[in-house]
Amino acid sequence: MAVIGGLAMLLLAGPSAQAQQDNQLVPQASAKNQVSHPKPSARQKQAGKPGQNHAIKQEAANETRVAQATKTESAKTPHQLILQVNSNEPAMMNLALNNATNVAQYYHDLGEAVSIEVVTFGPGLHMLRDDTSPVKPRIEVLAMSHPEISFKACGNTRDNMRKAENQDINLIPQATVVKSGVVRVMELQEQGWSYVKP
Secondary structure, three states: OHHHHHHHHHHHHHHHHHHHHHHHHHHHHHHHHHHHOOOOOHHHHHHHOHHHHHHHHHHHHHHHHHHHHHHHHHHHOOEEEEEEEOOOOHHHHHHHHHHHHHHHHHHHHHOOOEEEEEEEOHHHHHHHEOOOOOOHHHHHHHHHHOOOEEEEEEHHHHHHHHHHHOOOOOEOOOEEEEOOHHHHHHHHHHOOOEEEOO
16 A cells, blocks of 8 residues: 555656756756857847837938949049140150040040140140141140140240240140140149149
């Protein structure tokens, strides 16, 4: 009879003992879950809130608009280039014209404004002299196809050539006289123009 009573106690206590054992396992499983799935940070919780998501999306949209506006503004600002020619070498003159043509075409393809000045002084004035220019026909064509390219002749150099040669120095029609070619280059640089000497 005592044996039967003991068995009955075991049977009755069995489910309760099993439940206790299960309860001890559950916290261990829960601890494992915490390691493999950490709780979200406070920032992640805030980012998950609907109002916060909207604010983050709005900020990203504003940054995109600012970047686009900056790009548009730079496209509206004309690019400005000075090309100096102070040599009577046809190769140097042609190099300056090549550079002017390439830069003009590059920005034309982008749909952006550009201004290019070819400034001549010293022996480079021969580039714009009507009687001695080795590139006169090329300048005529270039001036028609690229009005953003202009040609400046140094007035000081022209006066000195007039005195030395004892004759008038006629320039090609595309040339404009400035008082001093060097001063013109300097002043344009002070205004933010980029400077290149071929």
